[in-house]
Amino acid sequence: MTATDISATPVIRVENLSVFYRVGDEEHAAVTNASFALAPGDRLAIVGESGSGKTTLSSTVAGFQSAPNARVTHDAFEFDGKPLDRTVVHRLPHRTDGLSMVFQDAMTSLEPVWTVGSQLISVLRTESKRSGRKISRKDAVREAHEWLNRVGIVDAPRVMGARPYELSGGMRQRVMLAIALSGRPRLLIADEPTSALDASLSREVMELMVTLTEETGAALIIVTHDLNLCLEYAHRVLVMKDGDVVDDEPAKTIRTGAKDPYTQGLLACIPTLASVSVDRLPTLESIARDASLAPERLAS
Ligand SMILES: Nc1ncnc2c1ncn2[C@@H]1O[C@H](COP(=O)(O)OP(=O)(O)OP(=O)(O)O)[C@@H](O)[C@H]1O
Numbered sequence: 357m358t359a360t361d362i363s364a365t366p367v368i369r370v371e372n373l374s375v376f377y378r379v380g381d382e383e384h385a386a387v388t389n390a391s392f393a394l395a396p397g398d399r400l401a402i403v404g405e406s407g408s409g410k411t412t413l414s415s416t417v418a419g420f421q422s423a424p425n426a427r428v429t430h431d432a433f434e435f436d437g438k439p440l441d442r443t444v445v446h447r448l449p450h451r452t453d454g455l456s457m458v459f460q461d462a463m464t465s466l467e468p469v470w471t472v473g474s475q476l477i478s479v480l481r482t483e484s485k486r487s488g489r490k491i492s493r494k495d496a497v498r499e500a501h502e503w504l505n506r507v508g509i510v511d512a513p514r515v516m517g518a519r520p521y522e523l524s525g526g527m528r529q530r531v532m533l534a535i536a537l538s539g540r541p542r543l544l545i546a547d548e549p550t551s552a553l554d555a556s557l558s559r560e561v562m563e564l565m566v567t568l569t570e571e572t573g574a575a576l577i578i579v580t581h582d583l584n585l586c587l588e589y590a591h592r593v594l595v596m597k598d599g600d601v602v603d604d605e606p607a608k609t610i611r612t613g614a615k616d617p618y619t620q621g622l623l624a625c626i627p628t629l630a631s632v633s634v635d636r637l638p639t640l641e642s643i644a645r646d647a648s649l650a651p652e653r654l655a656s
Contacts, residue, residue, distance in 0.1 A: 366393040367542050367575040368417070371432035373442070375412050378425040386412040388599045392592075394575040396542070399566065401578045401586035401607070403622075404596035410579045411547055413596070416442055417577070418457045418545050420449040436542055453486060456541035460548035462528035466520040472531050473516030476500040476538060483539045503534040507564055526557045533561070537568050544569055547579040562589050583622050587611075595619045 375387040387409040394400055402410045415421050416428055419442065428443045436454055459465045467475055477496045480503075484491040491499070497516075504512040507530040520528055529549065536544055546565060550558035562578075566589055569576045578590060586593045587607050595603040595616065602616035614620050625639065 365395075365437050366434070367396055367398075367436060369393040369432060369434040370417060371430060373413070373416065373428070373430040373433065375409070375416050375421065376427045376429075377423065378427070383427070385599050387416070387596075388601075390594070390596075390601050392594060392604070394543070394577070396573045396575055397570060398592070399569070399576040399578065399590045401580060401590035401593045402596060403580055403583050403586050403593060405581060407598075408596040409599040410581075410596055412599075414545050414547050414577060414579045415449075415457075418449075418455060419446075419452045420457060421445055422447060422449050454540075454542040455545070456536035456539050456543075457545045457547065458529075458532050458536045458549050460551050462525070462532040463520060466528065466532060466535075468520055470519070471516065472504075472518055472520065472523070473497070473500055476503060476516070476531075476535055479535050479539050487540075499538070503538045504531070506568065507531070507534045507537075508560070509534075526553055526561070529553060529557075529561055530564070533564060533568070537572065537574075540572060541574050543575045543577070545577045545579070548581070549578065550585070551580070551582075558585075584626050587626075595622070 370393070371391045372389045373387065373391070374385060374389055376383045376385050390413050392400060402414060404410050412421070416426075419440075421428060421442070422445065424445075424447070426445050428445060430442060433440050433442050435452060440452065466472075470478075477493075477500050480496045480499050481491060484496075500516060501512040504515055509515050509527065509530055515523065515527065515531065520531070523531065533549075544565070549565065550561050553561060562585060565576065565578075578586070580586060583593075587610065590607045593603070593605055593607050593610050594601055595614075595618065597616070597618050603610070603614050603619040605613045610619070611623055614623060
């Protein structure tokens with residue numbers, strides 16, 4: 357799995373982005389000096405334990421940081437070659453043309469009382485207006501069907517007429533993906549897109565995301581706590597701990613290139629064929645003990 361041409365204009369370039377939250381009289385850094393650049397078709401995974409700052413980083417990059425106690429700083433932030441100012445925290449999530457986000461729980465991000473069809477058609481019409489392409493209602497309906505088929509929904513007419521609560525979790529996730537991608541984003545950010553799904557559905561949704569972003573040339577940021585998933589689907593892995601980026605490596609070489617003991621511990625916890633014969637799988641604590649490392653160096 358190789359990344360695309362890095363000499364192309366980056367879809368996104370972030371330099372030293374930090375996010376602080378004020379709680380009472382004190383300000384805590386939730387993300388410290390994160391930097392990355394993605395070319396079209398690149399896939400970046402942001403991985404780390406709960407509370408490490410993954411969602412804060414991805415939602416700030418998306419323009420969805422709206423916490424009233426948040427303060428954002430960056431040296432540079434460019435999207436599609438144009439500078440954007442993410443230091444301004446809007447009261448409501450701020451939409452950026454060409455950037456879509458999907459979340460863990462489709463139920464909270466889909467409009468609950470609108471049918472799937474009306475949500476999809478609304479995105480298609482907005483996109484066509486933006487790109488100066490005239491689209492009739494009939495064409496929008498046809499395109500909506502096509503998008504649902506692309507995400508593996510075969511009974512598109514029924515799903516078009518359904519409201520989100522009438523669909524299963526896996527179907528909702530597919531619908532959310534269709535809506536996100538039908539806006540033809542240059543960058544798709546997926547925050548724990550599969551963690552509410554069972555193992556085989558997770559794999560299907562991941563593969564769909566990869567295939568569809570490959571088809572459209574969109575860059576992809578996947579936020580996950582599942583390092584195994586990163587190794588399989590991402591080109592590059594950014595490992596976060598306590599707001600710091602402790603490793604930033606190509607997925608292909610992270611096993612040998614990881615510098616931080618935390619990343620090495622995470623990698624050692626991934627079950628392998630050899631672990632079939634092991635009574636107990638290693639944990640971050642057991643790895644720290646065996647390596648005579650203070651456990652807090654791995655997991656605090
Ligand atoms: N609005 C807020 N005010 C104060 N602290 C916050 C706020 N939002 C997040 N935090 C803190 O910032 C840190 C990073 O949180 P964040 O949700 O980004 O982590 P995460 O890695 O995405 O965790 P998870 O995997 O559980 O979603 C945590 O310590 C969290 O408690």
